[in-house]
Amino acid sequence: MNPDNPMIRPRLSAMMFLQFFLWASWYMPISAYMNGVLGFSGAQVGWIYATTAIGAILSPMFVGFVADRYFATERILAALHLVGGVCLLLASQATGFGWLMFLLVVNALCFMPTLALVNSLSFRNIDDPDRFSRIAVFGTIGWIVASWLVDFALGGPKTGYFFYLAGCGGLAMAAYSLTLPHTPPKGAEAAADVFGLRALKLLKETPFLVFAVCVFLISIPLSLYFAWGTGFLDEMGRRNPTFLLSFGQFSEIVVMIVMPWFIFRIGLKNVLVVGMAAWAIRYVLFATLSFPLIMLGVLLHGFCYCFVFVASFIYVSKRAPAEMSASAQSLVALLMWGLGMLVGTVGGGFTADKYPPPVTIAATKGEVTSPGQILPPWVSEGGKDGIAPAIGRADAKDVTIERAKERLPEEGLKIGDVTYAKKDLLEALQAADTDESGGVTQLEWQAARSHNWPPIWFWPGLLAALVCLVFVAGGSDVPRAEEAATTSG
Numbered sequence: 001m002n003p004d005n006p007m008i009r010p011r012l013s014a015m016m017f018l019q020f021f022l023w024a025s026w027y028m029p030i031s032a033y034m035n036g037v038l039g040f041s042g043a044q045v046g047w048i049y050a051t052t053a054i055g056a057i058l059s060p061m062f063v064g065f066v067a068d069r070y071f072a073t074e075r076i077l078a079a080l081h082l083v084g085g086v087c088l089l090l091a092s093q094a095t096g097f098g099w100l101m102f103l104l105v106v107n108a109l110c111f112m113p114t115l116a117l118v119n120s121l122s123f124r125n126i127d128d129p130d131r132f133s134r135i136a137v138f139g140t141i142g143w144i145v146a147s148w149l150v151d152f153a154l155g156g157p158k159t160g161y162f163f164y165l166a167g168c169g170g171l172a173m174a175a176y177s178l179t180l181p182h183t184p185p186k187g188a189e190a191a192a193d194v195f196g197l198r199a200l201k202l203l204k205e206t207p208f209l210v211f212a213v214c215v216f217l218i219s220i221p222l223s224l225y226f227a228w229g230t231g232f233l234d235e236m237g238r239r240n241p242t243f244l245l246s247f248g249q250f251s252e253i254v255v256m257i258v259m260p261w262f263i264f265r266i267g268l269k270n271v272l273v274v275g276m277a278a279w280a281i282r283y284v285l286f287a288t289l290s291f292p293l294i295m296l297g298v299l300l301h302g303f304c305y306c307f308v309f310v311a312s313f314i315y316v317s318k319r320a321p322a323e324m325s326a327s328a329q330s331l332v333a334l335l336m337w338g339l340g341m342l343v344g345t346v347g348g349g350f351t352a353d354k355y356p357p358p359v360t361i362a363a364t365k366g367e368v369t370s371p372g373q374i375l376p377p378w379v380s381e382g383g384k385d386g387i388a389p390a391i392g393r394a395d396a397k398d399v400t401i402e403r404a405k406e407r408l409p410e411e412g413l414k415i416g417d418v419t420y421a422k423k424d425l426l427e428a429l430q431a432a433d434t435d436e437s438g439g440v441t442q443l444e445w446q447a448a449r450s451h452n453w454p455p456i457w458f459w460p461g462l463l464a465a466l467v468c469l470v471f472v473a474g475g476s477d478v479p480r481a482e483e484a485a486t487t488s489g
Contacts (some may be wrong), residue, residue: 012122013138018176019118021142022081022169023111026088027052028230029150029157029242037158037418038365039373040384042356042451042468044097046106047348049056049227053106054340059116060330072184072259073121077114077177084110085170095365099319112337113171125181133256140249140256147246155244157230159470181370199328202320210474215312215332217467219340221283221460222304224348228456235357235450237378237442238291248301255302268315269477275307276468283461287454313338318478344460349461355452359431376415378442386415387425387445398415400439401429437443 034040034048039276041250087107094100139354146165154161233241262271278300285297312332320328379386387401412421432440432448 008125009135012125012135015118015121015136015173015176015180016137016139016156017145018140018143018169018173019114019142021146022085022088022166022173024143024146025150025162025169026091027226028147028245029162030230031161031226031228032157032230032234032241033162036374036377037160037365038095038097038100040097040350041372042352042354043346043445044349045227045231045352046346048067048097048101049106049223049345049349050342051101051104052112053223053338053340053345054105054114055110056341057334057338058109059113060334070181070185073117073124074177074180077117077121077180078174080110080114080117081170081174083107084258085112085167085174087167088163088170089167092160095368105485120181121183123180124183128254132322134392137253139257140253144246144249147249148241149241151243156240184280193375199320199324199331202324202328206474207314207476208319210334210471210476211312211315212335214272214276214339214467214471214475217334217470218279218308218464220344220347221337221464221467222279222308223341223344224351224456224460225282227306227345228352232451232453233294234285235374235446235453236289236291236294244295245298247266247295248298248305251299251302252305253302255306255312259306262307263311263314267477268311269471269475271307271311272315273468273472275303275311276464276471277420278303278307280465280468282448283457287457287461288451309336315478348460351456352451355456357449357451359428359448361420361424362426364421365417373418373446375432375452376413376418376420377449378445387413388442400441 030048031045032046040048058135077240083483084107085111087103091100091103091107094103119132119447122132126132126135145167149165150162151155154165203212229245233244238244259271262274266274282297282300282304285293285300288294313329316328316332357374359375360372361375362369362371363376377386379388408422410422411427412419414420428448429440432444434444434447
């Protein structure tokens with residue numbers, strides 16, 4: 001640690017905390033909000049999540065050609081987070097797809113470059129790169145704290161208040177960035193390094209080509225977890241979905257600690273194989289629709305994330321020649337965070353549309369009535385609203401809702417700021433009554449308002465399994481020192 005800056009580690013740790021706090025504040029809960037409140041189609045949800053991939057594809061141009069060459073890192077961080085924070089605050093008022101998409105594209109173009117910039121600022125202000133993991137772990141802690149605040153302080157993802165949390169987090173990060181150590185621009189950088197084009201020559205080596213193809217392909221299925229995680233748990237009737245997904249970050253911390261031991265014992269290739277297999281296993285667990293198995297799939301996140309994302313960048317740093325390492329890292333980041341996630345989020349949205357809920361309903365928010373909304377919950381997260389409380393039953397667990405007209409209020413049902421007409425609710429109750437008994441149980445209602453999740457999770461799980469097998473067959477471990485010297489020569 002720099003003796004002239006004894007507080008540098010806690011200052012950088014706070015930077016990482018805020019960076020990922022503001023990202024988690026909107027990135028996970030917006031799935032349930034779009035699916036359950038705004039009534040967006042699967043394709044629209046996919047495109048909203050694709051905004052970060054768009055930002056990842058375009059951000060190297062900004063970081064390499066502008067930020068690193070002309071501006072001090074802490075100042076450009078402040079400017080980008082200021083604009084991004086304002087966009088997130090404005091997004092809280094957006095109810096239509098077009099306006100929300102525009103705001104989140106601008107936010108992504110501002111936010112995604114900052115992921116590289118905070119890493120760059122950290123490495124340039126610590127004297128031992130091995131200490132970086134102790135700083136980066138505060139980003140995971142920030143992600144956890146944001147997830148808990150969304151569910152326990154802001155009433156859950158369906159309130160939409162998470163946008164205020166994220167926007168204020170962005171503004172706080174903008175102000176805090178101005179207090180960070182002055183980190184002057186690095187000067188001109190070759191365009192080839194910015195996009196990783198110099199590393200394309202590595203694709204002539206079959207093992208690296210297989211690796212590059214596999215990390216691109218594995219990024220396609222993994223993107224569905226981020227885009228549909230909270231929406232999936234919400235449709236399963238689970239309260240506090242953002243909180244539940246945060247358990248994955250706890251496992252991430254544990255796996256990050258033990259990951260060097262795994263690399264030493266089984267080798268880097270096998271670590272990647274385990275990570276790819278973990279994604280396939282996770283989706284099989286999700287497809288069972290069993291809550292304990294779903295949570296087991298969430299807890300696999302440490303292996304899914306660290307053994308794929310982190311291990312991939314370690315693999316590149318060990319396999320690419322030193323003079324090509326930065327370019328190779330840029331290429332892999334583009335394949336995973338950019339192109340792979342773009343294909344995955346958009347494709348995942350269309351997949352969700354192929355397996356929609358069997359019953360939908362019209363809903364009115366403000367003066368806008370939108371058809372095709374998923375059914376309102378049996379009981380809301382606060383336990384006060386929903387179909388069951390509307391008929392005067394607080395103990396909603398074993399209630400059967402009869403389809404008699406007097407059982408629902410004449411003005412319809414209002415949950416939060418969304419209103420469902422009585423006529424539409426009665427039609428939905430009739431459609432949900434699959435056994436034609438004249439009443440609807442909680443299980444029938446839950447089935448009527450849920451996507452057909454097993455095939456939605458089956459297809460990305462199958463792709464992850466196939467990618468894993470391809471890497472087992474065609475990939476190779478990192479070369480030994482003497483082999484690396486021969487390759488680079």
